[in-house]
Amino acid sequence: MTSDKISNDKISKYHKEKVAFWGLRISLFTVLIILGVILCDIAYKGLGVISWEFLTRPPRAGMTAGGIFPAIVGTFYVTVLAAFLAVPLGIATAIFLNEYAQKGKLTRIIRISLRNLAGVPSIVFGLFGVALFVQKFGFGASLLAAGMTLGLLTLPVTVTAAEEALKTVPQSYREGGLALGATKWQMISTLVLPPAVPGMLTGVILGLARAAGETAPILFTGAAFFLPFLPASPFSQFMALPYHLFILATQHHDISTVRPLAYGTALVLLVLVFVLNLGAIVLRYRFRGRFQKGK
Amino acid sequence: MVNIKENSIKYIFLLSGLLSIFILLGIFYLLFSNSYPALRDVGIKAFFSRGYWNPTAYSVPQYSILNLIKGTFMVGAGSLLFVVPLGVACAAYLAEVAAPREREIFKPVIEILAGIPSVVLGFFGLVVVAPLLSRIFGLPNGINALNGSILVGIMALPTVISLAEDAISAVPQEYRHASLALGATRWQTLKNVTVPAALSGILAASLLGMGRAIGETITVLMATGNALADPSSFLDSVRTLSANIAIEMGEVPRGSLHFHSLFVVGLVLFLITFIVNLLADIIFNRYREGV
Numbered sequence: 001m002t003s004d005k006i007s008n009d010k011i012s013k014y015h016k017e018k019v020a021f022w023g024l025r026i027s028l029f030t031v032l033i034i035l036g037v038i039l040c041d042i043a044y045k046g047l048g049v050i051s052w053e054f055l056t057r058p059p060r061a062g063m064t065a066g067g068i069f070p071a072i073v074g075t076f077y078v079t080v081l082a083a084f085l086a087v088p089l090g091i092a093t094a095i096f097l098n099e100y101a102q103k104g105k106l107t108r109i110i111r112i113s114l115r116n117l118a119g120v121p122s123i124v125f126g127l128f129g130v131a132l133f134v135q136k137f138g139f140g141a142s143l144l145a146a147g148m149t150l151g152l153l154t155l156p157v158t159v160t161a162a163e164e165a166l167k168t169v170p171q172s173y174r175e176g177g178l179a180l181g182a183t184k185w186q187m188i189s190t191l192v193l194p195p196a197v198p199g200m201l202t203g204v205i206l207g208l209a210r211a212a213g214e215t216a217p218i219l220f221t222g223a224a225f226f227l228p229f230l231p232a233s234p235f236s237q238f239m240a241l242p243y244h245l246f247i248l249a250t251q252h253h254d255i256s257t258v259r260p261l262a263y264g265t266a267l268v269l270l271v272l273v274f275v276l277n278l279g280a281i282v283l284r285y286r287f288r289g290r291f292q293k294g295k
Numbered sequence: 296m297v298n299i300k301e302n303s304i305k306y307i308f309l310l311s312g313l314l315s316i317f318i319l320l321g322i323f324y325l326l327f328s329n330s331y332p333a334l335r336d337v338g339i340k341a342f343f344s345r346g347y348w349n350p351t352a353y354s355v356p357q358y359s360i361l362n363l364i365k366g367t368f369m370v371g372a373g374s375l376l377f378v379v380p381l382g383v384a385c386a387a388y389l390a391e392v393a394a395p396r397e398r399e400i401f402k403p404v405i406e407i408l409a410g411i412p413s414v415v416l417g418f419f420g421l422v423v424v425a426p427l428l429s430r431i432f433g434l435p436n437g438i439n440a441l442n443g444s445i446l447v448g449i450m451a452l453p454t455v456i457s458l459a460e461d462a463i464s465a466v467p468q469e470y471r472h473a474s475l476a477l478g479a480t481r482w483q484t485l486k487n488v489t490v491p492a493a494l495s496g497i498l499a500a501s502l503l504g505m506g507r508a509i510g511e512t513i514t515v516l517m518a519t520g521n522a523l524a525d526p527s528s529f530l531d532s533v534r535t536l537s538a539n540i541a542i543e544m545g546e547v548p549r550g551s552l553h554f555h556s557l558f559v560v561g562l563v564l565f566l567i568t569f570i571v572n573l574l575a576d577i578i579f580n581r582y583r584e585g586v
Contacts, residue, residue: 013480013483014480016480016482017480017481017482017483020482020485020486021388021392021481021482023384024384024385024387024388024392025388025392027380027381027384027385027388028384028385028388028389028401030381031381031385031405031408031452031456032401032404034408034449035404035407035408037423038411038415038416038419038449041419041422041423042415042418042419089311089314092307092308092311092312093308093311093312093314093315095308096308096309096311096312097312099308100305100308100309100312101312109316110312110313110315110316112573112576113315113316113318113319114315115572115576116319116569116572116573116576117315117318117319119503119506119507119510119568119569119571119572120319120322120510120565120568120569121509121510121511121512121537121564121565121568122413122510122511122512123510123512123537123540123541123561123564124322124326124510124561124564124565124568125322126540126541126544127325127326127329127540127544127557127558127561128321128322128325128326130544131325131326131328131329131558132321132325135549136325152318155315155318156315159315183301184301184305185300185301185304185305209410210410212412213410213411213412213413213414213415214412214413215412215413215414215512215513216413216512216513216537216541219541219544219545220544220545242412242414242513243414245414245415245418246414246417246513246517249414249417249418249421249422249517250421250516250517259422262418266414266415266418269412269414269415270411270412270415273410273411273412274407274410277406277407277410281403281406
């Protein structure tokens with residue numbers, strides 16, 4: 001083999017690599033373009049509809065005019081209710097798994113349950129909500145029933161994030177605390193939890209963003225087609241942004257007239273979810289640096 | 296005194312840990328107990344024999360969910376066909392090629408994609424993808440299994456990308472070094488060493504993506520047209536198990552046979568996703584022990 005041939009081989013080898021890496025890069029760009037098209041389409045066609053009236057007034061004239069205020073408020077309420085269930089439970093579960101649980105069958109079963117819970121289809125959560133909260137507990141179709149259903153749905157997200165946050169707390173904190181004679185709970189509550197709070201918050205926010213955008217679990221557990229007023233108690237039905245968008249897009253008798261309103265609703269929902277997600281991402285990045293610097 | 300307090304705190308946490316097991320069992324139990332009246336009166340066989348889903352038929356109600364299952368798997372498999380290659384390529388790029396800086400930018404962007412609510416994606420499918428498909432294929436409308444596959448695929452992409460990336464990153468550094476030291480290029484290393492070593496993790500990622508695609512409700516409900524007929528191609532309208540529940544649950548009288556038979560549909564959907572997820576879990580664990 002001449003040296004010429006070898007260098008030719010090398011060129012084609014590295015040439016190939018270049019082409020292949022560009023292929024991979026293009027795949028990533030394809031995904032980014034898909035995302036861009038979705039966001040731009042909704043933003044472009046939705047922005048024209050957004051006005052003070054749209055955000056602060058209830059729908060009028062058979063939902064062909066007016067705003068989406070009750071849907072915004074409803075989504076806010078139901079998300080807060082979901083948080084009341086998911087946050088304490090999620091954090092407690094994470095503390096158990098990361099601080100108390102020993103490696104063994106029980107821990108494994110809990111983890112497998114959590115992972116499978118994360119994979120349960122949202123419509124199945126909806127059925128579960130109907131059977132348990134609406135019927136068995138007698139909440140009826142209500143904010144409470146929908147909020148509890150969404151809370152259970154977001155539980156795995158909250159647990160995973162809270163556990164990750166606990167894992168970032170250095171082991172030396174725990175050993176130091178115990179060595180000074182603190183009991184386990186004293187050690188956890190004063191040394192482990194405080195530095196983990198920002199990370200847990202990230203998980204909570206991600207869970208809430210997920211809950212705010214879900215439609216299927218609230219379809220039969222409390223979301224209403226149209227209500228001119230705000231929910232009066234946890235046992236009232238409510239309007240919600242995702243369900244409102246679903247109605248405007250597919251169920252309304254005059255779909256073409258309400259199309260701009262549907263775009264507006266979609267934009268408001270997207271912005272809401274993104275603000276939450278972005279908050280979580282920023283929080284995580286600031287939080288991540290902390291222990292690395294302190295090392 | 297201190298011991299009592301410490302122990303009771305421990306048990307409170309244990310209890311909340313156990314709760315996730317109870318919730319999963321509770322879902323299964325409530326689905327089953329609400330399905331039971333339908334399974335008893337109609338019989339399991341009626342749900343799985345040839346025919347159509349039409350529980351409200353005036354003369355002879357039919358309960359076959361075969362077309363629904365077929366529709367569900369068409370949408371799920373159709374989405375995987377493009378999600379797995381695309382997702383793995385993105386993951387390989389992020390894990391092995393991208394500069395750390397690039398990664399810091401692109402990973403949150405992918406997370407944004409994961410954050411788009413399903414109803415917004417469904418809406419996008421209805422107003423953008425459907426007209427596009429109808430023009431490309433010359434159809435009266437573009438609301439069909441293909442549309443559903445595309446949208447559900449977009450939905451499953453972030454899951455597949457991030458899990459496949461984890462799997463590729465987890466391949467020990469020595470593998471790469473050995474390959475590079477033998478004179479292989481980074482691309483040859485990626486193609487012949489790293490990705491094959493991560494294959495079971497990638498498989499688990501794909502299965503989890505499939506699980507998401509099968510369970511997705513609102514997006515498919517808005518994009519697939521929900522016809523009950525036996526679909527013969529991806530350009531036909533299909534109805535999935537999840538969409539079927541969403542469509543009919545709102546209007547069915549509580550406690551009727553129809554109501555309970557919808558729980559049977561839910562039970563079947565639950566079992567399918569459960570098996571898919573469990574499979575992914577087993578593969579994932581075995582692979583983690585292997586590396």
